[in-house]
Structures are given as structure tokens and as C-alpha cells.
Amino acid sequence: MNGYPNCSTNHTRIWNPYLVLALGIPQMTINIASVIINCTVIFTRMATKDLHKPISILFCNLAFSDLFTSFSGFWISMLFITNPDITIFGSKEMLAPYALYTTAILSTIYNLVSIGIERYLAVAESMRTRFRVARNHSIAVVLINWVLAFFLGCLPLMGWNCLSMEKNLSVLYSPFCINYLIFIAIPNVVVAFIIPLFTYLRIIIILRRRKLRMKACGQATGTYKSAEIQVARTSIFIWLLALISYAPFFAGVIFDATTQQCPADLYPGVYIFRNCTAMLITMNCLGNPIIYTLKGKTLGAKLKTLKCLPTSRIRACTIENI
Secondary structure, eight states: OOSSTTOOSOOOSOSOHHHHHHHHHHHHHHHHHHHHHHHHHHHHHHHTTOTTSHHHHHHHHHHHHHHHHHHHHHHHHHHHHHOTTHHHHOOHHHHHHHHHHHHHHHHHHHHHHHHHHHHHHHHHTTTOOSOOOOHHHHHHHHHHHHHHHHHHHTTGGGTOSOTTOSSSBOSSSTTSBHHHHHHHHHHHHHHHHHHHHHHHHHHHHHHHHHHHHHHHTTOOOHHHHHHHHHHHHHHHHHHHHHHHHHHHHHHHHHHHHHOOOOHHHHTTHHHHHHHHHHHHHHHHHHHHHIIIIIHHHHHHHHHHHHHTSOHHHHHHHHHHHO
């Protein structure tokens, strides 16, 4: 039994060695670069003792998630180079790295969503003191993110896999089951796209409203305008990076769920696409430190300036205009 109904059991030596190297070496290179960059981010934040800030904890945890993704991706790349056929027909060897890879990706998604929510609360509550995101809140969010990611990502290790089944077996990510991939992919893709879209749009709207209020009071609005532009640019980068990184993988899962073809019939084009989606996900791990660390510092400085503005004057002027 090969796990694919009506498919030939003779599936030895499908991958061309030159194609394996052409795909495997770039994958390994990108993963190594991501490991180096995210390690640099983590060590820098720890060395500067910047982890007392709630947002810095989330940024550092995002780097840990990206580092975890890169390590597990490197593991999968090594298995692909040494025995590429098991990445088509599946085996117990692929179950653990795929599960850890899924866990790392889910943790990254949850951290990106948490950062978006924290940034929204930082702006929305900058004129009020009823609630502020504290260090303990960030630590609790980090723990919840990892527990949820490990639980969902390791379900295949707990038994939800298709190692011994002849139906419902994933063609692209064997030995995962199709229903597990759909269960994981659809809700988390929605979370990754919808919630950040809402939070960053809300931030832009809040900053624009405050800018208009200050303008009506005859006060300078340069800081708000600058922060609004910075948030808009950052949100565009976030969306483009997420779209480029995760949309091809999601398309692959949809294709996987609807196709009935044998793996040998899909080689090499579909499997080249599959490996490229893995490289794009790792590119997300390379882009996150740039967007959330470099741009995050600039944006954080501007938001801090906004908190220091004379909020009583803004409130008074707003009441007068109402």
C-alpha cells in the first residue's frame, strides 16, 4: 500500500538530483540567513535590556518564532536533499519536522496578530489611563500563543495523521491528512489577514481624527501626520509580506484538497511550487525583523511623542467643537 488509491506502488527515484540541489540549496541558504538575522535581533534586545517594555517582549518573541520556523525549515530542507522522495510519498521521518514547522508558523501568525492589537491599544488608549498594556499582559499573551500553537501544530504527532490510511491523505504534505490541513489553514489565514487589517486601519483612523481635532484647535499636527504616514506604510508592508508569504501556501492547500491525481502525475511542477512556498514563508521570517524592529523603533518613538502631548488641551478643544 502506498497510501494513494489507484496509484502505482513503484515510486523509487522520482526526484532529479540536479533539481533537488537547485531547490534545496536556496532553501537552506535562506533558512541560515533567517537564523542569523533573528538571533541578532534576540541578542541585541537582550543585551540592551529592552525587554521591560510590553511591545519589546512581543517583538523578541516574534524573533523566537521566526527562529523556530527557520530551524524546522532547515531540518525539512536537509531531509529533502538527503531523501527527496519521502517528501512526496511521506514517512514517519517527515511527521515530526512538519509538525514543528506548523507549530512555528502558527506561533509567528499569533505573534503578528498580538503585535497589531498591542499597537492599536497603544494608540487608542494614549489619551486615557483606564487600561494600559503591561509587561505581565505581554508575557501572558506570549505563553497563550505558544500553548495554542503547540497544541494545534502537534495534533499530527498525537494521532491526527494519515500514515496508515489510504484516503484523505495529503498529496503535497504527506503524511498529513487533508482535513487537518484545512482545519489549520483556513481559520489561521483568516486571522492573519483580517485582524491586522482591522487594527492598523483603526490606528490610521484614530490618528486622522486626532489630527483633525488638533487642527481645529490651531495646534501643530506634524507629529500626528508623520505617525499616520508611518503606520500606513508599515501596514502596507505587513500586508504585502503576509500576502506574498502565506497566500501561495494557502492556494497549495486548496489545490491539495481538490486534486485527485497521483503524486507522480504532479511531479515536478506542483512539487516545485510546494518547495517555493516554503521559501516564501522563510522570506517572511527575514522580513519581520526589518519591519517590526527597524520600523517599529521609529513608530514607537512617534507614539511615545503622541502620549506626551497635552491631552487636556485636545480634550477641551474637542468638547468645544462638539
